[in-house]
Amino acid sequence: MFAAAVGLSGLVATPAGAAPAQIACATGEYENVDHQCVSGPERSETPPAGATAQCGDGTYSHSKNHRGTCSRHGGVARWLA
Template sequence: MRLAAAFAACLLCAAAADAYQPVQPVQPDEAQLREHGHYRNRDGDEVHAPAHTKDGRVPEGASARCRDGSYSFSRHRSGTCSHHGGVAEWQ
């Protein structure tokens, strides 16, 4: 009986692991932004560099507003808005 319960638990864990889908970050609309640089983050992903918007609105996918008025699209808090005055506000 214990063996059957352990086997069932293993099957549930395996099914849950297969069901996990990481959330894909939303990419900003380049037409809304003034700057168009990118960088590779510590995970090896290409991320849009901090940028100012043309209309002053928060762009899609922004994670923070930097003190210089640009918006960051970082996926890790460490280093967010580096060289942009630091984080003014998290989105």
């Protein structure tokens, strides 16, 4: 029975909700949860154009979603207006 089930495993289709392949973002960018390329956190004396949050390590994030913003950078210290 087990052997028969294993033999049929190749017939299983990829689920319709499967994640799309990763996109290639430019250097200094990352792919966000919406599969868009966004500038990675950067250091600056003042908030750079387009920054949405200041991270705990002093970098500024350009994240378009709150979830995961400043992860690996000490969390969000403050959100920018």
